Amino acid sequence: MAMGLFRVCLVVVTAIVNHPLLFPRENATVPENEEEIIRKMQEHQEKLRLEHLRLEEEVSRLVAEKEALQQAEEEGQQQPEAHTAWDLWSTLCMILFLIIEIWRQDHQDGPFPECLGGDEDELSGLGGTPLRGLPLPKKATLDHFYEHCIRSATGDATRTREFVEGFVDDLLEALRSVCNRDTDMETEDFIGVGSMYENWHVERPLLCHLFVPFIPPEPYSFHPELWCSKLSMPLNYQGYGQIKVTPAGGDPLGCICGKTKLGEDMLCLLHGKSGGGQPGAGGRDEMEDLLCSKESSYLDAMQVMKWFQVALTKAWHRIAHKYEFDLAFGQLDTPGSLRIKFRSGKFMPFIVTPVIQCKDSDLYFVPQLPKEPCRGTPASSTDWLLSFAVYELQFLRMTAKALPEGACHLSCLQIASFLLSKQSRLTGPSGLSNYHLKTALLHLLLSRRAADWRANQLDVRLQELFCFLERSLLEKKLLHFFVGNRKVPEALGLPEVVRRAEPINLFRPFVLQRTLYHSTVNSFYEMLKNAPTLISEYSLHVPSDRASPPPKAIAL
Incomplete structure (x- = not known):
């Protein structure tokens, strides 16, 4: 018994001596709360004596002292353990917060925002309603x-593509025949892009x-200059570039039009009908005939x-006798916007856009911006929009191979577009x-599992697509899918300079144009x-407004 008590006392003394709170290393004095600890131990001893009335007074005292010593030992161990546990918990919390922060930065543009439900105050100011209250x-x-x-409405898309492609192939061949290969630009084979070739x-x-x-x-030769290759560039120039025209060997005076006699209808690439000289040189009155900007060697859109x-007009006049329809320009401000008009009164529009390939990639510079309020307009006609249309087509085709048969991804896009x-x-x-x-769909395709796009998931994926758009609208942030997105598969062959570029926010104009933003959000919720009424009506009746009236055109 005595040996047991000695061991207990030794443990208690050791715990007290080594306790960091009771005996700090820098202070060897007795802590001020020692009397309070002894008082509590005595009180505990008295309680034990009352609980063991049947035992002898001496045994009760010894047992009480032993219990009190054990309790003191436990308290002495629990306090450093609690301190250690607190330090461990703080460390774990810090690591957890760091992991969450890293994950947030990597996935801050992820495509899985839940439908908003707690932003009623902000939405009420915009006249909108949370998406969760608008069931599809x-x-x-x-x-x-x-x-x-x-x-059923897109069933004849294949025949339409085949007809247009055959005609454009003939038209481009005629265009090449009317151009002088030594002095004029040379056109290459066409490339199909856009929703018709992406099947939505x-x-x-x-x-x-x-x-x-x-x-x-x-x-x-053409030398494209991307916006991301320059040290400083205004935000409204993101996604644009310029095309510099340079002679072989860098000889600025070696223009071929000074060595070859041009025809009456031929235009030199750098100079007008007057020929000779360089852009910006004196003695030339018809500056509007230049294909380069005035006083520069950058190509003018x-x-x-x-x-x-x-050139298209001349090419059509060359082959018009072969066809039993008329050809006219559709929209004058869109290069290559054409419209075939049949004798029956029906018409078939199509667009043939002249583009410039960006080095050896599938990026192309287009001479005119789409008519979208959110994408702005360039400040100069020497600024060309960089189009990712070919990469978009390739990504959709690559993704479709991994998706289940009858996947609903294009169906979601078609319904949303409708x-x-x-x-x-x-x-x-x-x-x-x-x-x-x-x-938005491309972002979802990149992050969602292939199994999530089964045909029976159409309603869920469509809801998710609208949730993604709602979140993007409220945050005024929709990042370009390719620019600055290192998650794009490397097998796609996207240039590294584009992958590493700063991301482009397609909704940035909303930050600057509040009226446009409010009207867009209101239109989105409207x-x-x-949607439910519109879909129900169109499910029962074939819409009569499918064939819109033909736009005004100028005959070729």
Whole structure:
């Protein structure tokens, strides 16, 4: 018994001596709370004596002292253990917070925002309602609508593409025949891009969009300059570039038009009909004939548009006798916007855009911006928009190979595009476009598992697509899918300079244009409110407004 008590006392003394709070290393004095600890131990001893009345007084005292010593030992151990546990917990919390912060930075643009429900105050100021309060139609209704309205409307897309491609191939061959290969630009084979080739076009009439790359005559070459290759560039220039025209060997005086006699209708790449000299040289009155900007060697988009339209007109006149329809320009401010008009009165629009390839990649510079309020306009006609249309097509095709058969990703995009187009007809165009819808879908495709896109998930994925757009609108932030996105598969072959560039916010104009932003948000929620009724109506009746009246055109 005595040995046991000695061991207990030894443990208690050791614990007290080593306790960091009772005996700090820098202070060897007795702590001030020692009397309080002894008092509590005595009180505990008295309680033990009352509980063991049947035992002898001496045994009760010894047992009470032993229990008191053990209790003191436990308290002495628990305090450093608690201190250690607190330090460990603080460390774990810090590590956890760091992990969350790193994850947030890596996934801050992730495509899985839940539908907003706690932003009623902000939305009330915009006239909107949280998406969770706007239920979309059930899956059965969506399936019926897609089969009877959208799928049937796009059934003849293949025939339309084949017809347009055959005609454009003939038209470009005629264009090459009327151009002088020694002095004029050389056109290459066309490339199909856009919704018609990505198989999600829903609007009527069906519209094919073709890129036609062109190159300068020898000895000249194009040298594209991307915005991300410059040290400083204003935000509104993101996504643009310039094309410098340089002669082989860097000889600025070696223009071929000074060595070759040009025809009456031929234009030198750098100079007008007057020929000779360099851009900005004196003695030339017709500066509007230049394909380069005045007093610079950068290619002018407006001059290229003019050249291309003149060349298409000459090419059509060369082959018009072979066809039993008329050809006219559709929109004068869009290069290559054409419209075939049949004798029956029907028409078929298509777009042939002259583009310049960016080095050896599938990036192309287009001479005119799409008519979208959210994408702005360049400050100069020497600024060309960098198009990722070919990469978008390749990514969709690559992704489709990994998705289940009958995947619903394009169906989601078609339904969303359909609703947006109908809402635009009701309330007018807004800052939201089909390009934004496709960008949101591409983000979802990159992050979602392949199994999530099964056909039976159409309603869930469509809801998620609208949730993503809602979050992007409220944050005024929708990042470009390719620029600065290192998650894009390397197998796609995207240039590294683009992958490492600063991300582009497609919704940045919303920050600067509050009126446009408010109208867009209101239109978005109005579209969702009208969706159930609109889908139900179109499921029962074939819309009569599919064939819109032909736009005004100028005959070639």
